[in-house]
Amino acid sequence: MPENPVLIIGGGPAGLEAARGVADLGYPVTIVEKEDRLGGTPIHCDYAALTPNLINAEEAMGAMVKKIENDPLIDIRTSTEITTASGNAPELQVTLKGQSGEEQLNAGSVIVATGFKHFDPGKETQMYGYYEFDDVITLVDTERMLKAGKFVRPSTGEPPKQVCFIQCVGSRDRQIGNQWCSKVCCGIASKEAIEIRKMLPECRVFVFYIDMRMYGFWEDEIYWKAQEEYKINFIRGIVTEITRRGDQVVVKGEDTTMGRPLEAPMDVVILSVGMEPSEGTTQMAKMFNLPFESHGYIESIGGALNTVVTPVPGIFVAGAAGGPADLEDSVSMGGAAAMKASAFLRKASLKVAA
């Protein structure tokens, strides 16, 4: 049995799955989370239900957390960050800084599962008026209201009668430097649209999109359901301007399917903000000398054929730290990284024994 644990950085879906996996293989784990609670973005950003099956985010993440609690092989450190790292796996010297001060840890291997951050729509040259109009909100603000069980116009506190989503805010956009598609926003927006319609059956809901990227089973499990059961209106269009008229927000642009100008008053406009590498992802990449791929996420070697292995021996990446990822991606990568990190420890201990 090796003495140095696998250090897992980040307690979201990828990190939690990795922690369970490493311990199931019989190796020790130290999982570090900078927030005071495990669960990752679904918890810290107050997600309501998860895509695609609309399971409650608190319950789903709670079940993942429960699976790693009270395991003698798993040391959980919340409110803790990594401040220094030196040496090489399987003898990495790492400093953990928690609420009770600093502590040294020798890590045998590392899984970086530091995830993403939501795009800040203020960056987009104010075009969408996020910081200007109370009733222009984001996917994340919407999750918070849905979780609280009350979806209202922020300006009045009243239920809205007409709501729209604008897709690809901070994604597929060379102007702001985010050339990637964030993969999940089409699914999340459609899911939120369904939740709004369930909560407010009188409210009309529109989704303005470029391409609806409802890949795999999302096609019928979310997209068709949204259209057929929940009567959500998907309009292929480009929104070029958001202004105020009276107490409403007016969305202007072009309906590219009908080939005509689009001008629609809305009570709430929801910006479908994309993913960017989180600060933690950027910091940990620098800390462990991991190269960035061209979009600023952590690079894996071998492209599609090696999703969790970085160029630095013994250091692995899982989930959205490696690029836009849905929950399936994060969980599969977490499991794969658990295998790779455990195999790395095993090989290292065989070498020592030989």
Place this chain on the structure above:
Amino acid sequence: MPENPVLIIGGGPAGLEAARGVADLGYPVTIVEKEDRLGGTPIHCDYAALTPNLINAEEAMGAMVKKIENDPLIDIRTSTEITTASGNAPELQVTLKGQSGEEQLNAGSVIVATGFKHFDPGKETQMYGYYEFDDVITLVDTERMLKAGKFVRPSTGEPPKQVCFIQCVGSRDRQIGNQWCSKVCCGIASKEAIEIRKMLPECRVFVFYIDMRMYGFWEDEIYWKAQEEYKINFIRGIVTEITRRGDQVVVKGEDTTMGRPLEAPMDVVILSVGMEPSEGTTQMAKMFNLPFESHGYIESIGGALNTVVTPVPGIFVAGAAGGPADLEDSVSMGGAAAMKASAFLRKASLKVAA
């Protein structure tokens, strides 16, 4: 050390990654492939280059195969099928039928990595004329020509001057019962379009699509590159009919962006056929009593939060046997399944020891 190996069924990307992973964790593997060669669909369907980085399929899969050859922990059985299974993991009795006859194997755990098959466009009420016109071919036929280094009109053997792809053939289609999006066809078509333009710089290439599902980094790594560097024309449109005029094939439908009828003569029409569960996937599901999810693939429990675990203890699924999957999905799931199967064996051996 447990004596019963992990039985991995299928020697494609998911199965190969799983085999390497299980052996790296110190557990024995028997990997069974019904074809006479490992490598899976990229090899048996003669893929040219892989998505997204256009690496040579023979070389990429060859490297994966090489990683598992000559490993004392890995028993490779090509030209072999599973004909019976009984009992429960970790004491499953399985019959392997190879070229030298039948053989019994006790398997400790199973990873089903039996993949997908390409949609047969003959099924689609002949609308696309696949069996009628020589110059109507599929993504798969195109791969074969690209791999051979010569892309020609099948009817004449001459290089085509005008080629189009038609997306979503056998996907997103309730008529034929395939309600899912096959996830990869937008990327594969764009990749093939690039390869055609590289090979035949004079040839004009069109892609008729509903939504271009170029998620994640495919957006700029393939889609933008296809448009900007390779001048491929992406047209949002619906194709309703394919007929012959003289020695060309005429594509009729609607350009939904321009809102006008579409009629274009083509030298070659390429049908972007989607994924369906392979026969092996259906057979192995029945053999091991694995439930099908609603689309006919093997169901995992826990939806997005448990991608490789089936309801049957000790039996796992990886890659496109569980639903439409790209290479990243298959490799991550293969790695995750390796972890789960090895952890299952470990737990079983701890129980025996206790």
